[in-house]
Amino acid sequence: MAEGHSPLEQFLVKRIAEICIGGDDPNPGDGVFQCVGGLDASFTNASLFMLIAVALITIFLVFSMQGRSLIPTRWQSMAELSYEFIANMIRDNVGTEGKKYFPFIFSLFMFILFCNLIGMIPYTFTVTSHIIVTFALAFVVFIGVTIIGFVRHGTHYLRLFVPSGVPLPLLFLLVPIEVLSYLIRPVSLSVRLFANMTAGHTMLKVFGGFVVTLLGLLGGTAGLVGIGVVGSIAALAFTIALTGLEVGIALLQAYVFTILTCIYLNDAVHMHH
Amino acid sequence: MEADAAKLIGAGLATIALAGVGVGIGNIFGSFVSGALRNPAAAPKVFGNVLLGFALTEAIALFALLIALLLLFVF
Numbered sequence: 001m002a003e004g005h006s007p008l009e010q011f012l013v014k015r016i017a018e019i020c021i022g023g024d025d026p027n028p029g030d031g032v033f034q035c036v037g038g039l040d041a042s043f044t045n046a047s048l049f050m051l052i053a054v055a056l057i058t059i060f061l062v063f064s065m066q067g068r069s070l071i072p073t074r075w076q077s078m079a080e081l082s083y084e085f086i087a088n089m090i091r092d093n094v095g096t097e098g099k100k101y102f103p104f105i106f107s108l109f110m111f112i113l114f115c116n117l118i119g120m121i122p123y124t125f126t127v128t129s130h131i132i133v134t135f136a137l138a139f140v141v142f143i144g145v146t147i148i149g150f151v152r153h154g155t156h157y158l159r160l161f162v163p164s165g166v167p168l169p170l171l172f173l174l175v176p177i178e179v180l181s182y183l184i185r186p187v188s189l190s191v192r193l194f195a196n197m198t199a200g201h202t203m204l205k206v207f208g209g210f211v212v213t214l215l216g217l218l219g220g221t222a223g224l225v226g227i228g229v230v231g232s233i234a235a236l237a238f239t240i241a242l243t244g245l246e247v248g249i250a251l252l253q254a255y256v257f258t259i260l261t262c263i264y265l266n267d268a269v270h271m272h273h
Numbered sequence: 274m275e276a277d278a279a280k281l282i283g284a285g286l287a288t289i290a291l292a293g294v295g296v297g298i299g300n301i302f303g304s305f306v307s308g309a310l311r312n313p314a315a316a317p318k319v320f321g322n323v324l325l326g327f328a329l330t331e332a333i334a335l336f337a338l339l340i341a342l343l344l345l346f347v348f
Contacts, residue, residue: 008346188332195335198342256328 007205011129011198017043045125046133053114053127061110082110086258093262097269104144105265108137109258116197116250120243128253129197131190138190141261149268160271189260196253200246207242210235284344290337297330 015033023038033042064075072080086106090098112128119126127133149157161178162171214235217228305323309316 191336191339192328192332195332195339199335199338252324252328256325259325 007202007209010201010205011126013044013046013130015042015044016048019043046127046130049115049118049125049127050133053111053118056118057110057114082106089259089262093259094266094269098262098265101265105258105261108141108261109254112137112193112257113251113254116254117247119197119201120247120250126197126201128193129201131194134190134194135186137257138186138193141189141264142186145261145264145268148265149271152269153271157268157271160267185264189257193253193257196249200242200249204239204242204246207235207239211239280344280348284341287337287341287344291334294330294334294337297333298327301326301330 018033019041020033020035021039021041023035023040025034026036027034060075061079064073064079067073067076069076083106086109087102090102090105094101115127115133118124119129149160153159161175161182163174163178166174211232214228214232217224217231220228301323305316305319308319
């Protein structure tokens with residue numbers, strides 16, 4: 001594969017505006033940004049697409065709800081649909097106590113959904129394909145759920161790690177496993193979203209690369225031209241089908257992230273399971 | 274260049290995990306179809322759980338992919 005056309009090139013974070021807090025550039029004017037001893041808080045394409053996602057969500061929700069008619073317009077029913085989807089999810093999984101966490105979970109869902117979907121547009125940047133972004137989201141959920149659990153149940157929350165009705169010798173084995181599976185939650189939650197996005201976009205790029213490679217055969221002999229024509233059309237059809245699959249994955253992963261957040265929240269709010 | 278060869282072999286070996294994931298995803302949808310044929314009325318209710326199970330199983334495959342990518346590009 002030619003230089004500069006790696007399937008992973010699309011995930012490169014580039015600085016748009018260079019901001020350095022507290023540090024300095026040892027050799028300014030050489031065109032290379034350095035931030036020694038300070039915090040590199042540059043405005044990157046990742047920050048740009050996060051802002052675009054937030055702006056789009058705000059525009060979508062504010063403008064679609066402006067009419068507030070009893071019989072919703074198409075846009076209004078889309079906004080109501082997304083609201084009801086999350087409200088039902090919280091009611092089914094957490095119950096009525098979960099209602100006060102609705103704003104957080106709804107924001108989480110919309111942010112992940114819009115970041116995933118914006119990433120499907122060619123030449124854009126997928127924010128959720130970076131582990132640090134998804135890990136930050138998952139870690140906020142993890143810390144929040146743990147605090148809610150301890151605030152609601154005090155030290156009784158530790159009983160979450162002790163399965164009931166298990167003989168004492170087995171507890172020595174089971175409690176560490178339960179603690180480990182609790183601590184691994186933010187990792188699995190973030191890696192699931194990140195790996196799905198990265199794998200999907202890499203796969204699209206690889207199959208797109210097949211089209212270009214096979215078109216390169218068209219300059220060859222008659223047999224090679226036949227392979228090139230058939231192969232590139234097949235690869236293009238496959239890329240289109242994969243794009244459809246990826247849009248589905250984008251929706252599904254936003255759903256999975258949110259429903260797992262609800263399940264973790266239910267553990268913290270109700271405990272008995 | 275033994276280290277490079279070992280990297281490639283390791284990345285290839287990481288894809289063995291797909292065998293388990295294939296069994297898992299097949300099991301999920303196979304069970305769903307056989308359950309849905311027995312009781313079609315209940316099928317829409319469990320479809321959300323089917324998708325959740327599918328996504329959780331698929332994530333295991335992606336953990337393996339992650340290991341392969343780490344082997345290829347990080348070490």
